Amino acid sequence: KNQVEQSPQSLIILEGKNCTLQCNYTVSPFSNLRWYKQDTGRGPVSLTIMTFSENTKSNGRYTATLDADTKQSSLHITASQLSDSASYICVVIGGGYQKVTFGTGTKLQVIP
Amino acid sequence: GAGVSQSPSNKVTEKGKDVELRCDPISGHTALYWYRQSLGQGLEFLIYFQGNSAPDKSGLPSDRFSAERTGGSVSTLTIQRTQQEDSAVYLCASSPRGGLAGVPNTGELFFGEGSRLTVL
Numbered sequence: 353k354n355q356v357e358q359s360p361q362s363l364i365i366l367e368g369k370n371c372t373l374q375c376n377y378t379v380s381p382f383s384n385l386r387w388y389k390q391d392t393g394r395g396p397v398s399l400t401i402m403t404f405s406e407n408t409k410s411n412g413r414y415t416a417t418l419d420a421d422t423k424q425s426s427l428h429i430t431a432s433q434l435s436d437s438a439s440y441i442c443v444v445i446g447g448g449y450q451k452v453t454f455g456t457g458t459k460l461q462v463i464p
Numbered sequence: 465g466a467g468v469s470q471s472p473s474n475k476v477t478e479k480g481k482d483v484e485l486r487c488d489p490i491s492g493h494t495a496l497y498w499y500r501q502s503l504g505q506g507l508e509f510l511i512y513f514q515g516n517s518a519p520d521k522s523g524l525p526s527d528r529f530s531a532e533r534t535g536g537s538v539s540t541l542t543i544q545r546t547q548q549e550d551s552a553v554y555l556c557a558s559s560p561r562g563g564l565a566g567v568p569n570t571g572e573l574f575f576g577e578g579s580r581l582t583v584l
Contacts (some may be wrong), residue, residue, distance in 0.1 A: 395468070395555055395575025396507075441507070445570070448530060450511070452573065456506030 355379070356444050356455035364461045369432055373458045375425040375442030383446040387416055387427045389438040390457070399427070399440075432462045468576035470556050472524070476582045477546055485541040485579045489558030497542050497573060498531055499555045507555065512538065546583045553578040 353445055356377045363369050378454035384403045399412045402418040402425060409416050413436075415428045442455040444446070469488040476481050489496050499508040509523035513533045524530070528546075533539040535568035543550055 366468070386570075386572065393577075395577055396559070397575070398572050401572070414579075442496060443573075447493075452509075454507045454509070459504075 356442055356453050358442050358455040358458050359408070361419070361456070362459040362461070364463060365432055365435055367432060367462050369464050370428065370430050371432060371460065373427045373429075373440050373442075374459070375394040375427070375444075375455055376442045377423050377425075377455075378451070379423075379446045379451075381455055382420060382423070382444065383448050385418060385425050386443045387414075388441040388443060389426075390439050390441060391441075392438070395441075396441055429460075434464065436460060437456060437462045468556055468558050468574050469505075470554075470576035471513060472568075472579055473577065474582075476584065480545050480550060482542065482544045483546055483581060485539070485543075485581070487539045487558075487576060489539070489556070490560075490574055491535065493554045493558035493560050493574070493575050494536070495559040496533055496539050497557045497559070498539070499557065500552045501578070504551045505557045510526050510541070510554075518524055543581075546581075553580050553584045569584050570577030 359374045381463050384401055387399045389399050390396040399414055400409050400416045401411040402416055413430045418425045437458045441457040444453050452459045468490055469528050471486045477481055494515045496513040499507040500510055501507050511531045513519040528544045531541045555575055555578045557575045
């Protein structure tokens with residue numbers, strides 16, 4: 353069964369600190385992986401896309417990594433800001449018919 | 465508008481009533497998804513439309529749920545005889561994924577702001 357699991361489920365960090373969110377998947381065949389940010393009460397918004405050949409990609413203070421061999425991805429947030437407080441969702445495309453499989457998300461809270 | 469539009473943004477209804485939720489996708493997007501998100505939970509897939517193909521209804525939780533997409537554009541999600549456990553935010557997303565074989569799905573979904581349903 354195609355699954356996407358994220359950890360931790362929730363995380364609280366101090367403003368200015370770094371953090372890393374994890375995503376493990378069993379989706380096969382793999383096409384690509386996206387990280388989405390969902391602010392409270394809003395729809396998710398795409399942060400970055402990782403294809404099979406990419407190991408790392410940065411978008412400002414966000415850096416995503418992908419290890420297609422171990423089927424793991426991470427999202428690293430540097431110098432966190434209060435506005436980073438949100439749910440971060442890992443989405444994997446693949447598994448035949450290019451299906452979209454969502455992880456359950458990591459709820460991040462950045463406190464002053 | 466430029467984004468995915470959903471209506472109503474909030475709906476409060478009594479148990480047993482029927483509700484209709486509307487989604488207006490981004491113009492030209494061939495794929496349309498409905499998801500449900502209960503408080504503090506992840507996104508639960510409901511149904512997926514792709515062009516003129518038969519929709520993937522595998523996520524609909526019961527036969528009280530149905531959806532249609534008219535003219536390949538606007539979609540309506542209907543919940544009949546609502547129950548309290550139907551209370552959630554219903555999110556619609558569209559994607560520019562091509563309907564032709566071999567056109568990759570990059571997985572970029574553009575979400576609306578959701579319709580918050582409360583069943584009393």
